[in-house]
Amino acid sequence: xxxxxxxxxxxxxxxxxxxxxxxxxxxxxxxxxxxxxxxxxxxxxxxxxxxxxxxxxxxxxxxxxxxxxxxxxxxxxxxxxxxxxxxxxxxxxxxxxxxxxxxxxxxxxxxxxxxxxxxxxxxxxxxxxxxxxxxxxxxxxxxxxxxxxxxxxxxxxxxxxxxxxxxxxxxxxxxxxxxxxxxxxxxxxxxxxxxxxxxxxxxxxxxxxxxxxxxxxxxxxx
Numbered sequence: 001x002x003x004x005x006x007x008x009x010x011x012x013x014x015x016x017x018x019x020x021x022x023x024x025x026x027x028x029x030x031x032x033x034x035x036x037x038x039x040x041x042x043x044x045x046x047x048x049x050x051x052x053x054x055x056x057x058x059x060x061x062x063x064x065x066x067x068x069x070x071x072x073x074x075x076x077x078x079x080x081x082x083x084x085x086x087x088x089x090x091x092x093x094x095x096x097x098x099x100x101x102x103x104x105x106x107x108x109x110x111x112x113x114x115x116x117x118x119x120x121x122x123x124x125x126x127x128x129x130x131x132x133x134x135x136x137x138x139x140x141x142x143x144x145x146x147x148x149x150x151x152x153x154x155x156x157x158x159x160x161x162x163x164x165x166x167x168x169x170x171x172x173x174x175x176x177x178x179x180x181x182x183x184x185x186x187x188x189x190x191x192x193x194x195x196x197x198x199x200x201x202x203x204x205x206x207x208x209x210x211x212x213x214x215x216x217x218x219x220x221x222x
Contacts, residue, residue, distance in 0.1 A: 001034050004064060004207050009073035009200045011035060011051075014209040015065045017186030021056045035067050055081050058157065060172070063090070063191025064209045068199075076199035081154065087195040090149040090159055092135075093188035093216065094168040095178070097145045102136035104152075107165055111156045117175060118157045120165040131155040133162055141219040144171065148192075159189060171216075188216065 002014040015021065015031055023030045036049045052074030054066050066086075068074035080086050107120040108128035121128060132152035139146040147168075149159050157176070163169060164176035170189050172182035182188070195206045211217040 001038060004209055005205070009068065009070050010077070010198070011039070011067050011069055012194070012207055013065050013067065015057055015062055017060050017062045017184060017212065020059050021065055022053055031065060032067065039069070054078060055154070057191055060185060060187040061189045061191065062186065062212050064194045064207060065191070066194060073199045080196060080199065084152065084154070085196060088151050088191060089193040090151065091190045091192045091211065092147045092149055092159060092163060093144050093171045094147060094163060095144055095171060096168045097137065097140070098135070098147070098166055098168050104132065104134045105162050105166065106130065106132050107162055109155045109158065109161060118155065118161040120161045129155055131158050131162060133159060139220040144216070144219070146220045160187070186212070
């Protein structure tokens with residue numbers, strides 16, 4: 001487990017694509033439990049250790065996940081995420097370059113619970129939620145393009161769905177129209193940076209996660 005930042009109130013981990021943030025029907029050990037075990041062992045804590053989940057990343061996505069170590073930090077971080085006070089920046093690898101090298105995308109997403117999938121529409125639909133992101137092309141290799149994505153809203157599968165809508169599905173993302181899966185089951189979406197005012201100390205926190213290992217990510221020289 002790669003820890004990017006830790007203090008008395010929060011701990012930030014660089015999640016791998018195979019890990020789940022919270023427990024689900026697979027029964028696999030979630031990252032939240034790994035963090036608890038780490039804290040228990042590091043600080044020799046008896047009994048239960050508090051770890052609060054403030055947000056989630058889809059299983060096939062890698063990158064920064066922020067956990068709360070205290071209930072005070074959890075309630076404040078939850079409020080900050082809800083009010084979009086936490087700036088999250090993602091890197092995404094696509095095979096089809098968007099028509100514009102930089103743009104803001106606005107769609108209306110409808111979530112299908114049974115399929116665990118969201119559908120993007122240009123206009124407001126019944127039960128839809130407005131989804132806004134900004135992307136820009138920051139690098140390219142011989143066959144792929146690297147986009148930096150700033151999320152303005154936090155919707156279900158938002159980046160995956162919106163990039164697919166403009167004809168640029170993320171590499172490996174079969175669910176949203178990419179032709180082949182990645183050998184390790186990941187998709188090439190990485191939560192690269194997070195920036196926020198610390199919920200307790202009020203200091204500015206700016207963090208960055210190294211990209212996953214592998215020739216594909218390393219092919220881009222930023």
